[in-house]
Amino acid sequence: MVRRVVIDADPGIADALAILIALAEPSVEVLALTACSGTVSGIQATRNLHQLTELSALERYPRVGQSDRDRGCQKSSAVTVSSPELNGKFGLGEIEPLIPDLHNRRESSRLLVDLFREHPQQVDLLTLGPLTNLALALDLEPELPMLMGRTVCLGGSLHTVGDVTAAAEFNFWSDPAAARTVLNSPAAKTLVPLESSCQQGLTFADLDRLNGLIPSTPAGEFITSTLQSYARSCRQRLPNEEICLPSISALSVLLGWGEFESTQVVADVETSGELTSGALILDRRPARSARTNAEVVTGLDTEAVMDGLFRGLQRAAIG
8 A cells, every 4th residue: 555645854965865765665655745944944945855856757746845934053052063064055965956946836834734634644744854844734723633644753862962952953953842832732743863863874885885786867876976975074074984864764664664662752842941942851750640742763673774775775766
């Protein structure tokens, strides 16, 4: 059975690769790609999504939801290396999407509402960026939680150890109010936090092996170029010998690449702390009155994720 999916993203190299894999996945019909602000501005995210649909060589393109918001990054002295610095000026490494801005496009949050109304409980949602669009959609349609299928959200950190600040993961930090709105909504959701999404990365040996497997098609050249650019940025700016692609981990949860471990939690997000804005807070008290409001992934089958990544990129390159 083909599953209907919407992907909300602020692409970003890792997001772009996950989207190309999803577009080429035969068990999935991507109904729409909705742009949000985060790694890049909403306008640039919209252009990047159009670029990815053109690379995918599909007979029927998914709908694209637009965003006109500025880049969602806060300005803070607590920030170390941010996602935009790793992904390049336009989010796709050294590639500049030459996509004209189209007219009469649908705003991302409204497109989400339209699709869930049109296909009640039949559309899964994967969010790879800040939760701005989903929070806006929940405000637009109070009945949305009952209309949504499965929701997988990339974001947060189980132990409040961040990647962009000492306490916060990038997606939640970029729009903490939206993250709080989504977590406190009755919508069923699965969170893929920083610790789980970066359990295993690509080594430079993996990259060399991938380069030999990816054919020299337009999509293949895009994949190779963006991976090489991301590897250079990570090597220059981070003390890591592996490249973390958290969006691939979130996609693996949605597509079921192997088993994953999870736990039910009572979760909230800090929205006002000077040093802790965007931190995911779990109520770990043995006696608490609040009900659980989210499933959090605590472990992945890393071998299955890597296998899915390699197979998915090859399929995406072939088109």
